[in-house]
Amino acid sequence: MIQTVEEFKTLVETVKATSGYKDPIAFGICRVDVSQLDNDKVLQATYPVINWKENFGSAAVFIDALSKCGVEIDNAQSEVSVNITYDFVKHAMDSFNPYLPEAMGDAHRNVQVIIQLFQLLLDDGMKEGEFRLVFLFEDAACVSVEATYLKLYALSLAKAELRSLNLNGAFGALPNVAWHGNTPIDLDYLRVNEIELKLRNEYPEIDFVDKFPRFLQHVIPADNTRILDASKVRFGAQIHAGTTVMPGASYINFNAGTTGSVMVEGRISSSAIVGAGSDVGGGASILGVLSGTDGNPISVGENTLLGANSTCGIPLGDACIIDAGLAVLEGTKFNISSDELSKINEVNPGHSISGNIFKGKDLSSLNGLHFRQDSLTGIMSVRRSTREIKLNADLH
C-alpha cells in the first residue's frame, strides 16, 4: 500500500515509464445498463466522473491496477473497455491511499469513485461487467457504447468543444431503446413480455424511444441554467451556464448548443452553436447538418435575435436580427442599399462586400445585419441592425 504522496508520485512515474505506455485522451469508470435479454448488449453507460486530457496520474494508477490483476490493455486500439473487479478496486485503493482522507467535494474525484465502488462492493457485491473502466486513446470513429458516451459526456460537460470530436459511428454504436426514466429497456424485452406485462398492469411507462438519452439524465446544469422540459435537450448537447430552454418549440440536439447565456425557444439542430446574449425566438429554426442543409454547420454570434418562427440557414455574426417569420437560407436574395452597405462594412472590418443584391450565403457570419421584409412590397432586404439584443437578466 502506498503511504505517502512521494511514493504515489514515484509509482505514477514508474508506470508511465513502462515501455509502450501512452496517456489516454480520456478515461473514466462507468456503470453500464445491459439488455434485459442479453448481458452482453450494453444499452447505456453512466459516468460519475470523466477525465478529458487531464488526470494522467489517475490513468496510470488504473492501468497499473489492471496490470496487477493480470489485465494488459491494448493502447493501439482507439478505445478500450475493461470490466472492473474487486481486486482492481482494492489495488487502486492501495495506490490512492495517501489521498483518501482529502477525497471529497471537488477534490480527487477519481479517488472518490474508487472509494464509493469499494463501499458498494462491500455492501452489495457486484454483477460481473456492471462497472467498466474505459479509455480513449484516439479520437477515431465510435465503436462501443461506453466510448461513445465518454465523448458525449465530454461535449455536455464542456470538456471538449462542440464539433471538435469524431462522432462518426455513434448512430451505429448506440442501440435504439425504450427509456423508462433513466433506465433503458430493450425493445425486444417489451415484445417478448408484452402479454404478461400488460395483463399484470406492469407494462413500464415509456418516456421516449431513442439511441441517445437526455442531457439531464447525465449532467447537472449550472444554478442559473433552466431546462423546462428534459425532452428538449439531447445528451451530447452543450448548455452554457445562464441558458434557458423553454418548453414550447425548442430543441437542442447532440453536438450543438450554447457558448454563453442564451434564451432558447427554438431549435438548435445538430452541430449548430449559439453565442452569449443571443435569443433564439419561439419556434425559430437553426438548420443542422443531419438533415436539411448541405453540411455547413451554423454558428450564431452574440447578442443576436432570431425572431419568432424565423428560419436561419446561414451562419450569423454578432448583433444580428432576423425578423419574425423570415427564412434566411443560403440561396435567399436580399437587397442592401448603398447606405446600409457602408454601415455594414464599417462593423465588419476585413470583410468588405459590394453590390446591391446578396445571397444569404454571401452574408455568412457578418455582424450587425438586420434581415427584414418590406410588408408593402414583399421585398426582403438587409440593413445595419440598430440595436443589440439584451436578455432579461431575471431569466438567465
Added chain:
Amino acid sequence: MIQTVEEFKTLVETVKATSGYKDPIAFGICRVDVSQLDNDKVLQATYPVINWKENFGSAAVFIDALSKCGVEIDNAQSEVSVNITYDFVKHAMDSFNPYLPEAMGDAHRNVQVIIQLFQLLLDDGMKEGEFRLVFLFEDAACVSVEATYLKLYALSLAKAELRSLNLNGAFGALPNVAWHGNTPIDLDYLRVNEIELKLRNEYPEIDFVDKFPRFLQHVIPADNTRILDASKVRFGAQIHAGTTVMPGASYINFNAGTTGSVMVEGRISSSAIVGAGSDVGGGASILGVLSGTDGNPISVGENTLLGANSTCGIPLGDACIIDAGLAVLEGTKFNISSDELSKINEVNPGHSISGNIFKGKDLSSLNGLHFRQDSLTGIMSVRRSTREIKLNADLH
C-alpha cells in the same frame, strides 16, 4: 378437453355453423382501468393482443367458452364487451389445449393471453370486470371505451389503414382523465382527495390530462423507429418503421401518421398522412380536419420536404418542396411560368393543368412541385422541383 388439432378444427367448425353465428370484425381481451371512485366507469382498456379481420377460429373458441358459461352475446350490436371469469378462461384453455405447448413468441398470441390469464388468476385471483372480452361486429360509431381502444389499436398497429375506420363518437366515449404514467386517474378523485393527498405529500405526478393515452403506452415501435418524447404521438396514430419523431415542435395526432420512413419535426394533424422518405421540417404544420381546415384530409407523398416553419394546407404528391416559412393554403395563389408548367405536366401524366396563376387547391396532389417566394419581389410561384428529398440513413 380438446386433445388434437383435428378436434379443435371440428369444434371451431361446429361453433361457426351455429345458426346466427357471425365472424367479428375485430376482437381481443383487455385489462381495463376503472375510476378510483366508480367501478363502473372505464377509463382505459389495455390489449396485449388484438385481432383485426383475422383469427376467426380463436373468436369462435371465445364465443363457445362464453356460451359454456351461460353468456350469449348479441352480434347484432356493433360492439360487445363481456366480463371475463375464471370459468371462461378454463373453457378457453380446454379448447386451446393442443396449442398450449407451441404458444410462444409470435405463435398463437390469443392462446398466450389465455395462458397468462390463467396463471394470473391462480396467483392473484381477479377483480370482477378487470378483464374483458371485446368484439366489434360492425364499424359503427364508437360507444364503449373498450371498443374505441380496439379501433385505436387497429390504427396504431397498422392493422387498419389510417382514415379507414369510423371514429365518430370517440370523443364522447372516452372520458377526460389525468394520466400518471400509464394509470388514468379520475379528475374527481383528485378533487375529493386533494387536501389529504397534498398534505401527505402523496399527490400524484400528473403527466397530462386528455381523453387519449399516448402511443407508447400501448404500442412497441419498430427497432428503427424513434420517438424522442412520448407526449408527441397520441394513441391512434400510425408510425411506420423508420420514422423519427423529434421533440421540438412535432406532434402526430390520432388517425394520422406515416406510411414509410419519415423525419418528423413538425405537426401531422388528425387525418394527415405522410409518405416514405418525406421530411416534415422543424415546426412545419400539416393542417388537420379537426380544426383549421374545411374537412379535406391532407396526404403528403413520398420524398417530399416541408421546409422549416412552413404550413401545408393542401395534399401534396411526391418529390415536392415547400420552402421554409411558406404557407401553402387552398386559396393561396401561385405563379407558374409556361416553361415550368410543361415540366410539371410531364411528371404528372393524366393531370394536365393550364394557365399561369393557380390556387393551392388546383395544385393538390401533383408531383414535383417546388413552392417558393421570390425574395426580391415577394411573388410566390411554383416550379418543377429539381431534387428529391433523401433522408439521412443514419436517422431512420
Added chain:
Amino acid sequence: MIQTVEEFKTLVETVKATSGYKDPIAFGICRVDVSQLDNDKVLQATYPVINWKENFGSAAVFIDALSKCGVEIDNAQSEVSVNITYDFVKHAMDSFNPYLPEAMGDAHRNVQVIIQLFQLLLDDGMKEGEFRLVFLFEDAACVSVEATYLKLYALSLAKAELRSLNLNGAFGALPNVAWHGNTPIDLDYLRVNEIELKLRNEYPEIDFVDKFPRFLQHVIPADNTRILDASKVRFGAQIHAGTTVMPGASYINFNAGTTGSVMVEGRISSSAIVGAGSDVGGGASILGVLSGTDGNPISVGENTLLGANSTCGIPLGDACIIDAGLAVLEGTKFNISSDELSKINEVNPGHSISGNIFKGKDLSSLNGLHFRQDSLTGIMSVRRSTREIKLNADLH
C-alpha cells in the same frame, strides 16, 4: 372548545375587533419542501386550499390560534409565514368545532385542512417547519417562496385576474431546482452526491430544471380542459375550462392564459391573454413582456384565429384572423383599401381610423381584422374578416 355557530361568530368578531387587527388579502396553510442539504431553504410550497379576499372568519380563527400559542404576527409586513405546531392545530380544531361534522366536499375547506392536519399529526408526527400558515397583507413584491406560491395559486385558480398581481421579485424568491415528479431537488444535492447516486443506480430522473413548477403539479383542471403535456403549462398560468393545450409547439407561461374555451397549439407568452372561442394555431407565437416585446402585454379577443406559424406582436380584438405564417408586429405596415376600412370602422364603433397604410400598432385591439399577404405581389394588407372562428365542440 367552541360549541355553537353563535359562539364561533362571537369568537371571530372578538378577534377582528382586536386593536390593530387587519384582514389579510390572502392566506392558506401549505406543506413546504426544503432543500435536501438545508432545512431552512424552502424549495416549494403546496397549498391544498388558498383563500383570496375571502373567508376572513377562518383567518381570524387562525390568527387567534397562533396567539393562543404565543405567536403574534406582524401584519405590517406584506407577507407572513409561520410554522404550524400541534398546539396551533388543536386550537383551530377547538374553534372550528361546530363545523367539523359538515366539513366535506366543497364545504369548509379550511376546516378540512385542519382536520386532515390533525389526523396526520396523530399518525405520523410532524417535522418542524413542514407545514406553514401564510398570510399576505399587501400585494407587494414577492419575498418568500411561500407567498410567491400563494400568488401563483391565486392566478392559476382564477381567484385573481391575470396581470393583476405584483410578481416583482418572483424570480429572485424562487430557487432554481431540479424537479423529480412533484419533488424539487437542490442542484447542490445532486452535485454532492453525484458519484454515489450514479454508481448505485439511484440517480433520480430529472423531469426539468426551473424556478417554477408545472401547473398540473398544483392545480386540478376542469373536466373539459385538456393539457396533453404537463411541461406545456407553467404554474401561475390561468387555463379556463374548455381550453385544450396540444403538445406540439404550444406553451403557456405564468401570468398568462385563457379566459374562455381556447384551442392552444402555439405560445402564449408571459402576460398574454386569449379570449373565448379563439384558436392559437400550431406554432403561432404571441409575444410576451419578458423577452421580445417592449413591455406592452398582448390580449387576444374572442373567436380570433392566429394561423399556423403566425406571430402576433399586437393586441387583437374579436373575430380577427392572422393568416398562417404571417408576422404582425407593432411596426409592420399594412394596406387597407377604403372599402375595407369602412367595413372595419363599422364593427369598431368609437375607434374610427383613417388612411390607407397602417402600422400594426395603430390597429391594436380592433375587431374584425383579417391580416393577409397577397401571394402574387407580396403586399400585406388588412381586410374585414368574413368569418368568426368556431371551435370544434368535440375538442373543448
